[in-house]
Amino acid sequence: MLLELTSEQELFRSTTAKFLERHAPAAQLRRLQNDTAGFGNDYWQRGAELGWTSLLVAERDGGVSISGRGLVDLTLAAYEFGRHAAPGPLVSTNVVAAALSAAGKSRDLIGSLMDGTSIAAWCMSEGPPNDGLGKIGLDVAIVGNELVLNGVKRPVESAAQTSHLLVTGRTGNGLTQVLVPTPTKGVSVIPMRGIDLTRRFSVVTFDDVRVPAMSALGPLGEAGGDVERQLQLALVLLCAEAVGAMQAAFDMTLEWAFDRYSFGRPLASYQALKHRFAHMTAWLHASHAITDEAARAVAEEAPEAAELVSAAKAYVGDYGTELVQECVQLHGGIGVTFEHDLHLFLRRVTLSRTLLGTPHVHRRRLARLVATKETVS
């Protein structure tokens, strides 16, 4: 998170933080473990009123601006989501709202995403071997006045709660994006099991799904740039959320080191452990720093955005999980129990590490970006 916030940004952050402290305490997260949706409609709508889903929407579509860089503002909410391991499809709903607004599509749906009465999901990833930013295999064909979709998307967040799905598919050699109402014939949503207590994912199958040609966001086969933009938005938000979870786990573990005594001394007095805390401090600040720079670059659509985003995902992905696993180790046995809160954050960083490309995938993506630059220069 940025070291300095404007008073408006700080108000947005602290309002979200207070709301989550009240409505998403650890006990509530544990209760939601067996809930089908993983969050309540009332919770989501009240959060939406705070601005959770309005920041990436253009002002002409009713979007809200805090600092003029909506993505930077939204990372504050994502950070607090991480710090509280909060429920709700923050990333996917915002990405879909941003995509629709950028395409000038479906103002009604944008409105209901902003007021929290609707949820939408981005159907991007596919199963192995196409997972991890691999090839998009879902086929979008044009037949008369209709688009026909065939393929399988997974994991899709909160698909069972959605009214609409934004589907990224392939038409020939190019990408196409289509907005599909979830209840459309041929769409099936099968819940998956997963590691997070409140985040739900599904396999969504498109079996000869037919929608009007006007459901496409832009010309067929030309959505590559839009998909890249959505990917950058989603990656920044995933990283910001991971940084929040890292901060929560670190703060909790630092306190533990001062409170816990072994052999008549606090853990915080052992140099072997002090140095591990020093390294964790460096990882934590580095994760804050790269995520904030990536957020700024993506918000400004700067040329270095793609590189910074992948550097953030590679770094925060690796060191987010490494830091929280260190926190577990420093807690000892209590750190691997369900009763302790640490696993709430471990689940969250593990999810953020893996969705939309593992650190390894993003390192290779960075190598390609470097190669492109070096070939041009």
Next chain:
Amino acid sequence: MSGEVESIASFRERARAFIRSNLRPATKKAVSSTLRPARADEEELAAVAHERRLQRTFFDGGLAGICVPRAYGGQELTPAHQMVLNAELRGYEYPSRVQVPTFTPILSVLLEFGTEEQKLARIPAILKGEELWMQFLSEPSCGSDVAGAVTTAVRSGNEWVLNGSKVWTTGAWWSDWALCLTRTNWDAPKHAGLTVFMFPIKTPGIEVGRIEMLNGSKEFCQEFLSDVRVPDTNRIGGVDDGWTVGTRWMFHERMARNSPLVTAPEGEIRAGGTGATMHAIARAAGRLEDPSAQALIGEAQTLHLVGGALRRRIGHGIVTRTLSDQSSAIARLFIGLAEARRTTVAFELAGEAGVAWTNGDGDLAEWGVDFLIRQATCIGGGTTEMAANVISERVLKMPREEAHDRDRPFRDVPRKSKRA
């Protein structure tokens, strides 16, 4: 000062105009590493002379000492102006050897602790590139434990007589002045018997030797001080109060390129190599299509970008006081380890040509030598272990390590193993 502070916008215009008409583009090499042995002495001396002239050009252009008071020849502007200059300097040559340690920590220490006469005498000469300084700090018997200095200064009338040895001074053989930490009282506790002096390196009694590093570099020096006479007017701070100066000295040293006194192109990389470096090595090795090589290139670029972002965050936080001064140790720890890792990555990509090469191996050659001296980035300027101590004890406020060198006369502090 009178009048208003120059606006950032007008300063930027002025800096741009200056850079365009006075500086050459930085020489761009596909592969570079500061771990590589330096060039021949004549070339090094020519480079030093060129940088002195460059510094003079900055001075004449009103762009030297951005945050230094006008009374001492500076511009009396703000850290924000310095950041603008650094941003505008991207891709251009600049006087790199003048920055660390001359501008920080030494100029910072002079500004904080020098008398008015000392500042008036030394600082304008520094800003004009006439005086390059070195820190006489580490000693053969104490590296990280700098307060354990045993180089002794004894008073003799209006003078002090210094005896001892200092080490790890980069480029002392072409430098002009030194800032030196000495012991003036062996009966006081360790931190209460130190005093700081400044003097020209050419003072009689100082012998400068060059240390050959394992990679052939001879940039580091060791000085032997034999009855070196220094006037009391060259004392910085109080007698036996040198640790007050010393703690700030260490702080300014850790600030390094985060210091608002340092002029250096934003994002410039000094060691370790970027993704572009690794790309060049992998290309020379014909490994660009190898997924594991791609992952290594990406890892180096990640560390490069994250290190830059972290440096900016910490620097900004210290300037705006949202982070404590001690937080500079966080950047030091990260960057030391990240540079060491990048050296390993380069060596890995180079393969066998890294350990045995021909003149035709180009970008692949020599990386094994860099690998041999890899740990230098985690040692020089305070080890990463010391940085970890500072972070845990000063930033996180964890209990300090037990020490056996406080509350007893320094002469009684154990300094040698009792093992036979």
